[in-house]
């Protein structure tokens with residue numbers, strides 16, 4: 549999960565150019581919808597893409613089919629879609645927090661909101677979680693919805709942490725929310741974590757990180773190549789590591805920050821400090 553800057557492309561101007569472009573197959577079928585599309589784009593931004601407020605205006609099936617084709621294989625007027633695909637591939641997935649993206653996802657699913665199929669503000673980079681998400685958007689209870697990486701500022705806050713129990717070679721791993729249920733966007737955050745993040749490979753990733761750390765602590769936190777003296781030393785190294793990862797990945801909810809954040813839980817911290825400061829321990833040796 550990550551907050552992203554709103555793409556700066558002028559979608560309305562691009563759509564006007566596309567509608568006038570006699571060299572593409574969609575000409576002149578998009579022309580009757582120019583005003584409607586421009587108004588829809590403006591309204592989407594005005595309501596921050598909030599699914600229950602966005603007006604979902606209809607356009608013809610023919611226009612939808614052409615737009616779908618343009619999304620898959622963007623003509624010059626929509627070259628920014630190809631750019632968006634290429635630029636984000638190696639970055640943290642803003643939807644689930646995995647360490648790569650690889651594809652674009654429609655925040656408002658294209659099957660349900662076809663008018664926004666080529667709208668850059670509705671196109672968010674995502675990893676494989678995009679396929680698992682499918683058309684998930686709203687939950688059954690008030691406020692439950694998928695978060696929007698361009699508009700939901702709460703994605704910049706620390707929302708999720710790993711939770712480790714039964715500490716040892718193979719602990720029990722889960723995710724915990726770092727916010728209270730008084731948070732103004734609690735329902736949306738909780739829904740997003742349950743329906744997108746939990747269904748990704750995050751728990752497997754966290755378990756693998758743990759087992760790497762158990763085998764050789766410096767593989768996960770470089771500073772752990774030395775034995776530690778006190779719990780407060782371990783704590784401050786972990787906090788520094790977490791802040792470094794936040795900075796590197798431009799957000800606090802990538803899987804690596806989520807992992808280190810889980811090590812800062814008081815019980816885990818105390819377990820870890822005891823292992824790393826054990827008298828006579830060989831530096832960087834397994835924790836058990």
Ligand SMILES: [Zn+2]
Pocket residue numbers: 641642643644645646674675676677678748
């Ligand atoms: Zn993802």
